[in-house]
Amino acid sequence: MSDLRTTPLHDRHAALGASFTDFGGWSMPVRYTSDLAEHHAVRTAAGLFDISHMAEFELRGADAASTLDRLLAGRISTMKVGKAKYSLLLNETGGVVDDVIVYRRGADDFLVISNAGNRTLVAAEFGAPLTPSAGGDVTISDVSDDYALIAVQGPRARAIVESTAGIAEVAPALADLGYYAWSAGTFAGTPLFIARTGYTGEDGFELLVPNASAPALWDALLIAGEPHGLVPAGLAARDTLRLEAGMPLHGHELSAGILPAQAGLGRVVALDKDDFTGKAAVASASADLPVLVGLVAEGRRAGRAGYAVLDAAGTAVGEITSGVLSPTLGHPIAMAFVPPALADPGTELFIDVRGTRISATVTALPFYRRTA
């Protein structure tokens, strides 16, 4: 039918009755039964996501850390082994090529997970495959085709992973694992990488395994999760969950034309470190550029990506990047870029919902924050 790629779990999704969507060049499950039910399950119990479309890069060698310091906006070389860090890959004009998570697996060993749709862009910036890169001891490998990534997200996530048959030798134990850190383990004897990271606003884990082990791990997690209320969840729920949690999605809140500070990610950029791609542009950027805000409204009609944001006079002052009727909160929420003068929480604005003007209030992100 098309050139869409499928993950090692595609047959599992089809057997579960999933609807599929094209996402970043992949045919991915958008929902299994009801995206609202899947969303609520993650907030109250747990959801199981196939996120094998994500891209993975390995950087190894004595100069791996300094190479990442030069490539990414954050300070990677000071990360402790065992930790994870959210970072950004910028272009020369300071725009966001992609947002990534870096995991330090050893003094000279890093894993970088990037978005599926930006894999070739990230690979180009990383110079992959490049062995070794010019002037340093670092080997950069794009291992995306070798691994599957499965996320277990929700308040029951830890109990589920801990009770999954076949998962063993987990160190540190998950009870001792902090957020944005990872454990090593095995699944049925195969190396398993367990990161306490996610994209839902809940506690949870992302499990990286070789492709061949993915279907058995998926099945084992579903069986272990059944008494906890675990359900398979698709990209529709993943999107509404991350939006409630105020997390940016590249292509919406982040893009090659948006500076980190505009998206509220100024803290991610280590301007005090040595030169890195995009540093000069970020350092000299105007403070008058539009900034990302949260908008909340009443009723049930959500502003959607691309809808105009209006001021009291009806003048278009900004644009929505993502919006939905929040399943958890019960009212419309949206993220939008507006001028700094209109970005203070409490500012009254309007959304043009297909010709109908809906009042909306600027609010601090995130919209939803878990309590435990």
Place this chain on the structure above:
Amino acid sequence: MTDQNTLKYTAEHEWVALAGDVATVGITDYAADKLGDVVYVDLPAVGTTVTAGEVCGEIESTKSVGELYAPLTGEVVAVNDAVVDDPASVNGDAFGAWLVKIQVDPADVEALMDHAAYVALTGGEE
């Protein structure tokens, strides 16, 4: 339970049930599945005249906005407020959750697709 074989259908994935000169209109299971969870339904007011093929309302899901096309020309004689209050009922029973009733020329209904033609259109789903 509505007998889907006796209904008429449109290419915009609506079903039509005719009783006398009043056509009851809803969207099909196929359309409800494609939309995902319906969270908002906007219907025309009773007494307004709708025109076949023109947009007369909206059906919004978590993920997308769908337009409701009038399948026939005529005056709206009733709307289903229960669906407006509980949009999820469209997903629960698309063939039970009627949206509008329109007073029509029954001859116009005959021109719509029958069940076999609609199933052919959707590749076997209904």
